[in-house]
Amino acid sequence: MNLPDPFAPIAPSIDRALQDVFGFEAFRAGQRRGIEAVVQNNNTLIVMPTGSGKSLCYMLPACVMPGLTLAVSPLIALMKDQADALESFNIPATYINSSLSWDEQRQRLAGMRAGAYKIVLVAPERFKSQVFLDALAGLPIGLFAIDEAHCISQWGHDFRPDYLTLGEVRKQLGSPTTLALTATATPEVQRDIAAQLGFESPRVVVSGFERPNLFFEVYPARSRRAKYERIEALLDQTPEGSKVIYCATRKQVEEVGRNLRESGYYPALYHAGLSDQERDEVQDAFMAGDAPLLIATNAFGMGVDKSDVRAIIHFNIPGSVEAYYQEAGRAGRDGESAHCLLLFNRADLRIHEFFTENSFPDRKQIERLWSLLQKHGEGTHALDADMLADHLSRAGDDRVHPWAVGSALRLLERGGHVAFGQRGPTPWLQVMDRARTRELRVDWHALDARRRVDEDHQEDMVRYATGHTCRQLYLVRYFSDTAEDIPRCGRCDRCCGPPSYARDAGQVRAPIVVSEAAQTVLRKVLSGIARTRGRWGTHVVAAMLRGSRAKKVVGAGLDQLSTHGILSALRQDDLVRLIDVCAQLGLTTQNTHGCVSLTEEGTALMIASEPLPAPVAEVLARHLTSVSASPRRSGAPSSHQAAARQNEPPLPAHLAAHLADSELGETYLRTFALAREGHDYQSIAEQRGLTPSSVLRHFLKLAEHGYPLPLQDHADGRLLPELREVASDWSSHDKLADLKERLSTPCDYDTLKLNLAIVLQERFEHLQPLDAS
Ligand code: ADP
């Protein structure tokens, strides 16, 4: 008699499954490709960001393929949710993990053997259980799905040793069709996953990393104060939806919370120091929209899928691009625009250095710990990591953190040298053998490699923060080899400069005016950096370039350098800014102590005599206005303005004709002509060798005389209506300061002038535009 196959498919095709089982109308980007590959029994690797619908890529094949789907996931806490989700689609599924009672586990195993489930969710360590392996024996495994597959790779940012066994497990299961899923895997990690799992020629689907509705921005913040100003400006411009501020540590969460509360915000806090209950409460309030501003460590976010997050701010740089993308990517899930701001200060790198050092203690520390434990002798002891750390610190020359002791103990545990745990409130430690330090079963190479991987991840993240490319492009390329030809996003700060809220924060600085060619100034800065041999930070190098005789400069002998004072015409601030620009351009790097040195590119550029490459010149032009175009003649006094203006092209004919009967002089009309061509006031200033504030003065005059300027991009929704009231009878003879006094909306002068110009020209709106002829 033929019994029906309990593991038979529950849907005839992937399209039917999509609609009938899941009730979705269409596949999302990448899903169909991934799912088809799996259903056709290819070993497949799917890399798609969180929230893009990866789960469907194993759930759906599980429905249309014969046999049982074993799905591996590292997060026991989330298994129940996933099983619930499957149940909501009426897919017979369950999970088996250590959170269940023995009885419950046995029942589910029996159910699995009887064919009650199409999908069973387990954690990787489950395969160590003989009971589980016995229960699996002889069952038809249709699909082996591994979620968070990057955990299998030592090069990944979240390596988990338990995952390493999965390649072996797969073989034991008879090498069923296998699907590895992850939200974050660089091409290198992708190759490693495939190798670890024994895939011969896997199908790889990388999809969905572009987030066209997100505006990525990095703000190099010199100080805490600068960070808070920026945060407040962004928060004030983002009244709707939820916002999250991520901090690197719990202490930082609390501090940011305190500061923002003092500024009149009402943030909720989330970190690992809270009780489970408190954390659940905060998370619920956040999900419900009752805590729209949340300050959190990276403990927050696993499985959080709130659609209307409008801003994700990173108070500190995260340890990897993977982590950053994951966290920032929680913004704008609803497809509406959202902002991702990273506040970058090099000092924050120290936090990660600390994480890395203590997660991967060096060999010497581990060996010293082992010697210390040997003095305690074999047997069980009370474990006091603080005390051990103290001992080691006193015996050696560097301070050992209890955290490093914890990491070292875990490594010794893995080698079978110690066991530890907790009995009631008391932690205990058992020394298992008397191995000599040379005989320790610790994989020193792997340890070194892991430490380096961590460091590399941090460097990649710093490259994101300081790099010159489109932010979005950097992120997409990071995860995919094949994204060569995607265009710049056209909406990040690298593509279009600081966003509008930043203008309110007064952060857009006018270029520095110099009297030599910009490239000469840049090369002088670079030579100065080269001469200080990577031993000094930005401020000292700047002081040297300006010719300071400060104690630090003279004490270090920097006043003896040939570059001492070669840029004495510039102010300290300007030089600091230029050195920062060099970093931004990838011409310099800084170590974690902040010491600046040249990169290869920097050295090459310093030595070269050709004009600067276009991208460099472009960035530099935002910071430096050179008035060297026309040489000074016969020592006659020559203002920057005059020098630059001599080279200006003739005025367009229709304006030149207009000149005779205009009340305004030629200089105004030139500004007008450039503005009509679409140049911003800053670029006009640059081109004409004027200061931005003179150009804005021109704008006011022009507007007052009815010259229509394209200023709508500068319209400020709050300021403009108020100005229409307050400035109804303003004329350019009146003082701006008085006007500013009378406004209740805070603004800077540039914004004020631009909006005032809009108000002034509205007086002429019934007239024909001048250049319509
Ligand atoms: P990931 O695992 O990649 O983080 P999920 O699989 O949890 O993402 O999917 C996120 C959400 O999108 C879920 O609510 C899921 O039901 C939904 N979803 C997935 N695919 C589709 C689709 N094709 N159409 C509509 N909704 C989808």
Ligand code: ZN
């Ligand atoms: Zn961009």
